[in-house]
Amino acid sequence: MVFASLHFVYLFLPACFLLYFISKNIKWRNTVLLIFSLIFYTWGEPSLIFLLLFTTFVCYICGLLLAMYEDKTKRKLILTAGLVVTLSMLGFFKYWGFLLGNINYIFSTNIPIAKIALPLGISFYTFQALSYVIDVYRGEVAEQRSYAKFLLYISMFPQLVAGPIVRYSDIAEQIDRRETTFEKAGQGIIRFVVGLGKKVIIANKLGKLTSLLIEGDKLKEVSVIGAWVGIFSFALQIYFDFSAYSDMAIGLGKIFGFDFLENFNYPYISSSVTEFWRRWHMSLSSFFRDYVYIPLGGNRKHQILNLFIVWFLTGLWHGASWNFILWGLYFFVFLVLEKTFLLKIFKKVKPLGWLFTSFVVLCSWVIFYFTDMNQLIYMFKILFGMSDRPLNDLFINLTINEYFAYLVIGVIGCIPLSKFAKKACEKLSDRNTLGQGSVVTVQAMYMLFVLLLSSAMLVATSYNPFLYFRF
Amino acid sequence: MKSKQAKIIVVVFLLAIFTISVISFVDNDKAISEKESRTLAQKPKLTLKGLFNGSFVSDFEEYYADQFPFRDLLLSLNFKVNTLLSIKTEDDVSLVEGGGGSHLDDNTDIFNPPPSNFPITTPTPEITPSETPEETPYVTEETPEGTENTPGVTEKTPTKAPTSTPVPKTPTPTPIPDDSSYEKDKQFLRVGDRILEIYWYDKKRANAYFDVMKRCADSLPGVNIYSILAPASVEYYTPDKYKGYGQSQKEAIEYVYSNMDSRIKRVDVYNVLKSHVNEYIYFRTDHHWTQRGAYYAYTEFCRVAGLTPDKLSSYKTGRINDFLGSYFKYVPEDRFKKNPDYVELFYPNANNTGTVYYDISMNPANSYGIKAVRSESEMIGQSLKYLAFINGDNPLSYFRTGVNNGKKILVFKDSYGNSFAPFLFSHYEEVYVIDARADKYLNNVLNFIKEKGINDVLFVNYINCPTQSDAFVLLGNML
Numbered sequence A: 001m002v003f004a005s006l007h008f009v010y011l012f013l014p015a016c017f018l019l020y021f022i023s024k025n026i027k028w029r030n031t032v033l034l035i036f037s038l039i040f041y042t043w044g045e046p047s048l049i050f051l052l053l054f055t056t057f058v059c060y061i062c063g064l065l066l067a068m069y070e071d072k073t074k075r076k077l078i079l080t081a082g083l084v085v086t087l088s089m090l091g092f093f094k095y096w097g098f099l100l101g102n103i104n105y106i107f108s109t110n111i112p113i114a115k116i117a118l119p120l121g122i123s124f125y126t127f128q129a130l131s132y133v134i135d136v137y138r139g140e141v142a143e144q145r146s147y148a149k150f151l152l153y154i155s156m157f158p159q160l161v162a163g164p165i166v167r168y169s170d171i172a173e174q175i176d177r178r179e180t181t182f183e184k185a186g187q188g189i190i191r192f193v194v195g196l197g198k199k200v201i202i203a204n205k206l207g208k209l210t211s212l213l214i215e216g217d218k219l220k221e222v223s224v225i226g227a228w229v230g231i232f233s234f235a236l237q238i239y240f241d242f243s244a245y246s247d248m249a250i251g252l253g254k255i256f257g258f259d260f261l262e263n264f265n266y267p268y269i270s271s272s273v274t275e276f277w278r279r280w281h282m283s284l285s286s287f288f289r290d291y292v293y294i295p296l297g298g299n300r301k302h303q304i305l306n307l308f309i310v311w312f313l314t315g316l317w318h319g320a321s322w323n324f325i326l327w328g329l330y331f332f333v334f335l336v337l338e339k340t341f342l343l344k345i346f347k348k349v350k351p352l353g354w355l356f357t358s359f360v361v362l363c364s365w366v367i368f369y370f371t372d373m374n375q376l377i378y379m380f381k382i383l384f385g386m387s388d389r390p391l392n393d394l395f396i397n398l399t400i401n402e403y404f405a406y407l408v409i410g411v412i413g414c415i416p417l418s419k420f421a422k423k424a425c426e427k428l429s430d431r432n433t434l435g436q437g438s439v440v441t442v443q444a445m446y447m448l449f450v451l452l453l454s455s456a457m458l459v460a461t462s463y464n465p466f467l468y469f470r471f
Numbered sequence B: 001m002k003s004k005q006a007k008i009i010v011v012v013f014l015l016a017i018f019t020i021s022v023i024s025f026v027d028n029d030k031a032i033s034e035k036e037s038r039t040l041a042q043k044p045k046l047t048l049k050g051l052f053n054g055s056f057v058s059d060f061e062e063y064y065a066d067q068f069p070f071r072d073l074l075l076s077l078n079f080k081v082n083t084l085l086s087i088k089t090e091d092d093v094s095l096v097e098g099g100g101g102s103h104l105d106d107n108t109d110i111f112n113p114p115p116s117n118f119p120i121t122t123p124t125p126e127i128t129p130s131e132t133p134e135e136t137p138y139v140t141e142e143t144p145e146g147t148e149n150t151p152g153v154t155e156k157t158p159t160k161a162p163t164s165t166p167v168p169k170t171p172t173p174t175p176i177p178d179d180s181s182y183e184k185d186k187q188f189l190r191v192g193d194r195i196l197e198i199y200w201y202d203k204k205r206a207n208a209y210f211d212v213m214k215r216c217a218d219s220l221p222g223v224n225i226y227s228i229l230a231p232a233s234v235e236y237y238t239p240d241k242y243k244g245y246g247q248s249q250k251e252a253i254e255y256v257y258s259n260m261d262s263r264i265k266r267v268d269v270y271n272v273l274k275s276h277v278n279e280y281i282y283f284r285t286d287h288h289w290t291q292r293g294a295y296y297a298y299t300e301f302c303r304v305a306g307l308t309p310d311k312l313s314s315y316k317t318g319r320i321n322d323f324l325g326s327y328f329k330y331v332p333e334d335r336f337k338k339n340p341d342y343v344e345l346f347y348p349n350a351n352n353t354g355t356v357y358y359d360i361s362m363n364p365a366n367s368y369g370i371k372a373v374r375s376e377s378e379m380i381g382q383s384l385k386y387l388a389f390i391n392g393d394n395p396l397s398y399f400r401t402g403v404n405n406g407k408k409i410l411v412f413k414d415s416y417g418n419s420f421a422p423f424l425f426s427h428y429e430e431v432y433v434i435d436a437r438a439d440k441y442l443n444n445v446l447n448f449i450k451e452k453g454i455n456d457v458l459f460v461n462y463i464n465c466p467t468q469s470d471a472f473v474l475l476g477n478m479l
Helices: A006-021 A026-042 A046-068 A072-107 A122-137 A147-155 A168-176 A182-214 A216-220 A224-255 A273-279 A282-296 A303-318 A322-348 A350-369 A373-383 A394-413 A418-431 A433-460 B003-026 B048-052 B055-066 B071-085 B203-219 B233-237 B249-259 B270-275 B291-305 B334-338 B416-427 B445-452 B464-468 B471-478
Strands: B093-099 B186-191 B194-197 B224-230 B265-267 B317-323 B341-346 B353-357 B367-371 B396-400 B408-413 B430-435 B456-462
Touching: A006 A026, A006 A433, A006 B003, A006 B055, A026 A046, A026 A147, A046 A072, A046 A122, A046 A147, A046 B048, A072 A122, A122 A147, A122 A168, A122 A282, A147 A168, A182 A216, A182 A224, A182 A394, A182 A433, A182 B003, A216 A373, A224 A350, A224 A373, A224 A394, A273 A282, A273 A322, A273 A350, A282 A303, A303 A322, A322 A350, A322 A373, A350 A373, A394 B071, A394 B093, A418 A433, A433 B003, A433 B071, B048 B055, B194 B233, B203 B224, B203 B249, B203 B445, B203 B464, B203 B471, B224 B249, B224 B291, B233 B249, B249 B464, B265 B291, B270 B291, B291 B341, B291 B416, B291 B456, B396 B416, B408 B416, B408 B445, B416 B430, B416 B456, B430 B445, B456 B464, B464 B471
Parallel strands: B224 B265, B224 B456, B408 B430, B408 B456
Antiparallel strands: B093 B186, B186 B194, B317 B341, B353 B367, B353 B396, B396 B430
């Protein structure tokens, strides 16, 4: 199931809220949440839940075993076994085709590659499960004795499908002890609805523009300006899409009483690539920092090699294709450059840093978007004037008219204005009841407006006129 | 956020989603969407099998969206917002993407259903619905290719699998191919209050047309075979500035005519239509020509066939107001509601009645009566006003005109032929009209033509038909 759908907002959520809040008993609430999460996961793809159950069971058992044994070698063995089994599951279901494809290419073999269905959320829940096992091994958190509770942690529908990657240690206590209050619910609702709007109104719309300009065969016809607009549109699309999912996850979590960590912090205002990765998909970069970079030695031993490994893996995590690895290593190069001398320059001239970073990131999305190497190279050629495509054409001139407003809204949405809005709201609310009243009226109307427009646009995706037409 | 404020937000939100939720349970399911001219998904049956293979869930999602409360209002809101946020050009032109456009699903038979006692013995051909883009979570964990799992990659519209549709050399019925081999999605140019469909074509598609023509010429040596290929409105009404986008229908028509069997008599209507371009010869919101446009084509047919065309003023006329046609569904803007098309009617100078048959033996048990041209009052409640002409597309329509000259004509057509056919009534005693896609119902049509002693065979199509669709593959099956 997906958040941005009519049946989720108007069927699943009301039912879930009704049953969750009907009792204050934490056991009841956890059960409701677990059941709804499993329904959410199996919706449309029931068979793959077994992998989820298996992976979580393996890690759960590891946790118990680690608690049982004190002997260092035994514990190392348990940890290794857990890591190997879990990562093999991920490796097989996600990377098998990629691996075979490369073997075929290198050895000129023709091993048939079976199509393996990719389980929903596997990249996310695998990392969450791993973080648990490692944290228990390190003694940073006590093992979870209840499989149901552990499963709840992994499969909780707010964050299962698209993150944030929630560390067990961050929410272990909240499983048994969390508060649901009107304040939290109110904040959570607004966060969720705003996320819904970001996804449906902006990300989906810009997604159409991107696909019209540079997807598939369109690449063969796009003008230079069209290509730049296309990748710019994608840069906004991917940010709004991904951060919207985090918004909705955090918002829903809040409603249920959970506090998840932020995952995005206005990454496009960054004035260095280093800063960008402290603002983009923060739960992933901190995962790699804590579980790969630091164990490898961090900045103490062979730092460059460590960075290389981390960024290779970061790229690989995003997809089973060479362009994603290239994307990760692309950032590796710039991060090293910054560490060596660029950062000092950017500190002195921040706008320069912002320009540089924006350009580097924009180009990185080209590498990210095209899984086909030929298309990737061709796109760069078009962008930098090394192709036969015209600079401008009728298609981009006409098409942009429908989407320009959304690009503008998207750009504005990248600027951290919400801090000011929040402060202004608080000030006004603190003044008097009239201030309070006007703030909440505006908030409620804004929320309803976004909900209404998102619903309208979701309905429109099912608009499918039958054209009595073709003949 | 203060407690009181939070309470209000919570209550407002819950009211909103619970109200809609309850309404969606309580209200009645609608059967059809007038706006979209299609049946709306109905409640799917819950089966264990369906639950496990995911089909129940996807059917349910479709059902829920199709039956969502206030659906039409929400669709209007969506289109209004789009229009509001679009930048207007000085010359009032905009480009509208049609997306995947029409899709035939298994439930849609483009023909009116035959009388209920008619057993369809020919197997229902496989109609593959075109893929519609899916809304998937940010991490596309479910791509069947198995290689692309990327958070942050919104599911791209699946590129349609290329299929190669073989042109049959022998008349073996082929299933209706899906149009996915025709790659381009529909695009529309809105010029003021007129919608034009941008034309792209595939030369290979025309091979089926050539094949049909040759077979007809080979099998019907004593019969005059005529071909009309009409342009659509895009050819005449695209402003010069935008002519570079899309392909020329004039060229396409010339290509087809120069490669078609030389025994076929060309009726090139391009110039005669051009000379009347300032008259109401094409609808602004529909892909058809008007009956007036069909009339001018008819005059050209008469010139080639050696007939004297009736004067336009000789026909009894009528008018159906408030017509919003096929193009409107793609560009559903208020401006067209305020300035819709109307349908000019020209009644035949002969009998206005006919019969629709569902098999080549013309079994009266599977037939019903129709009018060649229906009036405004007869079209009340039917929004597809163009269906006023010969009751729309039917497998075989037969008209006894009352003109006793013993001459018979058979028209193969797409819907452009519907408004054209009535003009033929003054010149023939019997007019047969066969829709190009009727291979599900008809066969051995060449024999039929010989047995009935038909004198003339006329193909009436707009150029899009043979160059964008596989209609002539289907027609080939019928011969």
